[in-house]
Amino acid sequence: xxxxxxxxxxxxxxxxxxxxxxxxxxxxxxxxxxxxxxxxxxxxxxxxxxxxxxxxxxxxxxxxxxxxxxxxxxxxxxxxxxxxxxxxxxxxxxxxxxxxxxxxxxxxxxxxxxxxxxxxxxxxxxxxxxxxxxxxxxxxxxxxxxxxxxxxxxxxxxxxxxxxxxxxxxxxxxxxxxxxxxxxxxxxxxxxxxxxxxxxxxxxxxxxxxxxxxxxxxxxxxxxxxxxxxxxxxxxxxxxxxxxxxxxxxxxxxxxxxxxxxxxxxxxxxxxxxxxxxxxxxxxxxxxxxxxxxxxxxxxxxxxxxxxxxxxxxxxxxxxxxxxxxxxxxxxxxxxxxxxxxxxxxxxxxxxxxxxxxxxxxxxxxxxxxxxxxxxxxxxxxxxxxxxxxxxxxxxxxxxxxxxxxxxxxxxxxxxxxxx
Amino acid sequence: xxxxxxxxxxxxxxxxxxxxxxxxxxxxxxxxxxxxxxxxxxxxxxxxxxxxxxxxxxxxxxxxxxxxxxxxxxxxxxxxxxxxxxxxxxxxxxxxxxxxxxxxxxxxxxxxxxxxxxxxxxxxxxxxxxxxxxxxxxxxxxxxxxxxxxxxxxxxxxxxxxxxxxxxxxxxxxxxxxxxxxxxxxxxxxxxxxxxxxxxxxxxxxxxxxxxxxxxxxxxxxxxxxxxxxxxxxxxxxxxxxxxxxxxxxx
Ligand SMILES: Nc1ncnc2c1ncn2[C@@H]1O[C@H](COP(=O)(O)OP(=O)(O)OP(=O)(O)O)[C@@H](O)[C@H]1O
Ligand SMILES: [Mg+2]
Numbered sequence: 001x002x003x004x005x006x007x008x009x010x011x012x013x014x015x016x017x018x019x020x021x022x023x024x025x026x027x028x029x030x031x032x033x034x035x036x037x038x039x040x041x042x043x044x045x046x047x048x049x050x051x052x053x054x055x056x057x058x059x060x061x062x063x064x065x066x067x068x069x070x071x072x073x074x075x076x077x078x079x080x081x082x083x084x085x086x087x088x089x090x091x092x093x094x095x096x097x098x099x100x101x102x103x104x105x106x107x108x109x110x111x112x113x114x115x116x117x118x119x120x121x122x123x124x125x126x127x128x129x130x131x132x133x134x135x136x137x138x139x140x141x142x143x144x145x146x147x148x149x150x151x152x153x154x155x156x157x158x159x160x161x162x163x164x165x166x167x168x169x170x171x172x173x174x175x176x177x178x179x180x181x182x183x184x185x186x187x188x189x190x191x192x193x194x195x196x197x198x199x200x201x202x203x204x205x206x207x208x209x210x211x212x213x214x215x216x217x218x219x220x221x222x223x224x225x226x227x228x229x230x231x232x233x234x235x236x237x238x239x240x241x242x243x244x245x246x247x248x249x250x251x252x253x254x255x256x257x258x259x260x261x262x263x264x265x266x267x268x269x270x271x272x273x274x275x276x277x278x279x280x281x282x283x284x285x286x287x288x289x290x291x292x293x294x295x296x297x298x299x300x301x302x303x304x305x306x307x308x309x310x311x312x313x314x315x316x317x318x319x320x321x322x323x324x325x326x327x328x329x330x331x332x333x334x335x336x337x338x339x340x341x342x343x344x345x346x347x348x349x350x351x352x353x354x355x356x357x358x359x360x361x362x363x364x365x366x367x368x369x370x371x372x373x374x375x376x377x378x379x380x381x382x383x384x385x386x387x388x389x390x391x392x393x394x395x396x397x398x399x400x401x402x403x404x405x406x407x408x409x410x411x412x413x414x415x416x417x418x419x420x
Numbered sequence: 421x422x423x424x425x426x427x428x429x430x431x432x433x434x435x436x437x438x439x440x441x442x443x444x445x446x447x448x449x450x451x452x453x454x455x456x457x458x459x460x461x462x463x464x465x466x467x468x469x470x471x472x473x474x475x476x477x478x479x480x481x482x483x484x485x486x487x488x489x490x491x492x493x494x495x496x497x498x499x500x501x502x503x504x505x506x507x508x509x510x511x512x513x514x515x516x517x518x519x520x521x522x523x524x525x526x527x528x529x530x531x532x533x534x535x536x537x538x539x540x541x542x543x544x545x546x547x548x549x550x551x552x553x554x555x556x557x558x559x560x561x562x563x564x565x566x567x568x569x570x571x572x573x574x575x576x577x578x579x580x581x582x583x584x585x586x587x588x589x590x591x592x593x594x595x596x597x598x599x600x601x602x603x604x605x606x607x608x609x610x611x612x613x614x615x616x617x618x619x620x621x622x623x624x625x626x627x628x629x630x631x632x633x634x635x636x637x638x639x640x641x642x643x644x645x646x647x648x649x650x651x652x653x654x655x656x657x658x659x660x661x662x663x664x665x666x667x668x669x670x671x
Contacts, residue, residue: 370473375510375564378470379524379580380498380531389523393514393563 008040012136015041015058019144019175024111028123032142035127039136048133051313051345052284056253057137057229059199070221073193073414076406079160080104082149086167087174089147093166101158102188107148107177118150121179125205125233129259133288138231138257141203145177148202153186153212160189167195167223176202182212184237189404192218195226195251203231210237210264216244217407222418224280226251231259238264238293245402247411248275248283249418255284262289262296262324272301272401274411276391276418277310284313285333291324291354300331303398305391306342317349320357327352329359336394337365388419421619422446422469422588427480429468438464440644441480446588446637451620453630453655456641457663462623463507465641466592470504471497484588498524499531501587505577505594507623512564517576520564521546521583528584549582552612553605570597578609589613590621595629607632627659640666 021029042054080100083093089106097104110118123142129135151161163178182188186209192202208214220228228251236242248254260269275283289298304312314333335344346363368390376386392399392415402408422445429439438461446452454462468475469482471494482489484500492500512520526536537545550560553575565573574594581589591610595603610620610633622633630638630652638654639646640663648654648666658666 369512371510372512374472374494375506375512376515376520376524377494378472378498378504378506379520379584380495380528381523382495382527382531383493385523385527386495389515389519390512393512396514 004043005040007043011041011043011055011058012036016140016144021143022108022111022146024108024114025119025122028119029143032123032126032139035130036136036139036143039134039139041136041140042134048286048315051311051315051347052253052255052282057199057227057255073219074160074162074191074407074410076410077160079162079191081162081164083164083166084147084174084176087146087176090166093164100161102161103152103154104149104161107145107150107179110150115150117152117181118179121181121205121207122177123205125207125235125259126203126231128235128261129231129233129288135231135257135259137201137229138203138233141175141177141201141231145175145203148177148179150179151188151190152181152183153188154183155185156187157189160191162191162193165192165194165200173199174201178202178204180204180206180214182206182208182214182240184209185211187213187215189215189217192216194219194221195223195228200226200228201230203233206232206234206242208234208236208240208242211239212237213241214243215403216242217402217404218244218246219411219414220246220248220251220254222250224250224252227253229255231257234258234260234269236260236262236264236267236269236296239266240264241268243268243270243401243403244272245398246273247415248273248277250277250281251283252280253282255286257286258288260287260289260298262291262293262298265293266295267293268297270299270301270401272299272398274303274395274398274415275312276305276415278307279309281306281310282313283311285316286313287316289318289329291318291320291327291329294324295326296324297328298330299401300333301398301401302333303395304335304344305338305394306335306344307338309339309341311342312344314344314346314348314363316347316361317351318359318361320350320352320354320359322353324354325356327354327357327359329357331359331361332397333363334394335365336391337367384420388416391419392416421448421450422482422484422621424465424469424482425480427465427468427482428478429464429475430478432474432476437478438475438644439468442641442644442646444639444646446619446621448587448619449616450636451614451622451633452637452639453622453624453635454639454641454646455624455655455658460641461644462641463592466504466507466590466621466623469497469590470494470502495527495531498584498586499528503581503584503586503589505574505581505589505591507592507596509565509568509573509577511566511568513566515564517560517562517564518546521580524580525583546579546583550579553579553582553609554602555579571599571602574598575602575606578606582609582613585613587617588619588621590623592623593625594622595624595626603629604632627655630655642667
């Protein structure tokens with residue numbers, strides 16, 4: 001036992017040896033460091049790390065990563081772009097923040113000016129999200145994040161805000177932390193595009209106040225060597241709507257954690273992911289949704305397409321507290337295994353303390369339907385194209401979670417071109 | 421149009437011979453019907469012609485306008501003009517019927533070096549042809565054959581045929597599951613496509629369909645072979661007397 005605790009501390013020391021606590025937001029950072037020191041870093045085979053090796057996320061030296069060379073996402077949308085290159089805000093490449101239509105600034109600016117709401121908010125949802133399941137990499141993020149954005153939305157944002165992550169391949173250890181506060185009745189669409197480096201740690205904290213709407217679309221691009229570890233912490237108020245969709249392609253290791261609390265009556269939280277990968281690909285979605293108020297609806301829709309020995313992981317939990325009567329919870333995780341070498345590891349969990357709830361969950365693994373494939377081919381559709389159609393059909397339920405038609409169409413056509 | 425010579429087919433997985441020397445020639449412009457007892461190999465013949473996996477051709481050949489069919493991929497056969505209306509149409513969850521039709525039409529055009537159909541033109545044509553078959557907008561939007569009734573699935577097969585305008589149409593029991601009115605619609609759909617450059621091979625158990633689609637030639641298949649060939653009167657004979665007489669005659 002002692003040896004294990006020591007090993008966790010050793011892993012932590014090795015990971016943070018080269019990191020320094022940035023200036024600003026020191027109380028929150030110090031507290032996060034204290035939390036982190038208490039936890040150490042996770043070791044293989046701990047609960048929630050059974051299927052994914054944490055050592056690969058915290059290797060002292062991340063591998064080099066070539067630039068991605070993917071055409072810009074969402075070019076058809078009028079959006080405010082904020083670019084981070086190698087983990088640092090890239091003013092030259094970004095749009096004018098003053099014109100974004102929402103209150104927005106970089107985390108480092110906000111920290112130096114000690115903005116009230118940021119000081120109170122930074123790390124607060126992450127702290128709450130540490131129980132009942134510890135998330136040391138998120139605490140590490142809060143302590144060491146060099147930059148990010150803080151956004152406050154007080155009305156319906158006129159256009160989406162897009163965060164773009166670029167890497168020049170030289171610095172591979174970006175740690176970014178974003179804070180988003182959507183006030184009552186306000187609305188924002190946040191786009192996140194790209195990977196930031198061979199080792200990439202982001203945290204997004206989102207508070208959606210009563211009647212607010214937050215829509216999140218994230219694409220994690222195709223760089224094969226990418227290692228990504230992301231956390232999304234959200235608190236959803238009464239009659240508020242939170243929606244998040246993530247597209248992941250390739251990447252040797254991706255772990256996307258989401259911790260969502262439905263804190264007010266009749267709130268809605270939908271979270272979905274579509275992932276495709278082959279060979280060294282390992283993709284892990286770990287989701288925890290708490291129904292903490294009555295009459296809320298939650299959906300988790302995860303689809304993974306796995307090929308040539310790829311591994312998909314889904315750990316999804318719905319916790320329904322006693323107050324949360326009339327809960328409507330839905331969870332589905334499915335994999336399409338394109339060969340016998342790939343595997344899907346799923347751990348769906350329900351923990352329900354209220355008696356008047358409707359919760360369903362399902363998890364399946366399957367292969368391409370050969371009969372359907374022949375039917376398509378018999379109508380003249382070439383085999384490769386027919387397979388893509390069937391793969392897209394498999395992903396459809398996750399893609400349907402994207403509300404915006406233009407975005408949905410773009411994601412679909414990217415997938416199509418990647419799959420062909 | 422279609423020429424099948426001494427075709428022998430066994431199952432790939434087991435040592436079971438299903439077609440035992442099928443000889444059949446269908447000329448352009450003609451409608452041929454195949455009747456025959458359950459399990460005689462009619463569907464197997466249609467699957468082998470369209471390129472389904474799981475069968476092994478041990479002997480013989482099949483050509484479409486002189487081109488060796490059995491060497492081609494299923495999609496190449498389709499582009500060459502072969503179409504099979506399935507006895508059991510397949511459900512494909514997640515693929516919209518419209519997307520499916522448009523993908524198929526354009527894939528075949530592309531394979532033949534023709535220009536793709538524009539979205540607007542496609543929409544116009546598909547609506548028109550769907551209407552003739554009483555296929556409503558909702559059925560066009562739904563995933564392929566999902567939740568379609570038996571008869572709706574069969575009409576959907578005919579819609580695909582009408583859109584693809586194949587040269588050689590094989591209809592495997594397209595009449596089964598159709599109500600009287602639907603049978604008329606489907607027959608009209610088939611008759612509308614009849615012309616000099618196109619041929620049909622209609623597999624059926626009942627004279628009923630042949631009342632609407634008058635065949636030029638009727639074949640009886642039994643035990644993996646064509647055992648008798650005649651005119652439309654042969655179908656009437658089957659209707660009256662079953663297969664017993666024909667089979668004993670053939671032996
Ligand atoms: N995959 C298979 N495995 C085992 N037996 C098969 C397979 N496919 C066909 N058969 C057998 O081959 C024979 C011919 O089947 P086929 O479906 O071609 O008959 P059919 O003439 O179309 O009959 P029906 O009139 O009932 O549709 C049957 O005995 C059937 O059981
Ligand atoms: Mg049959």
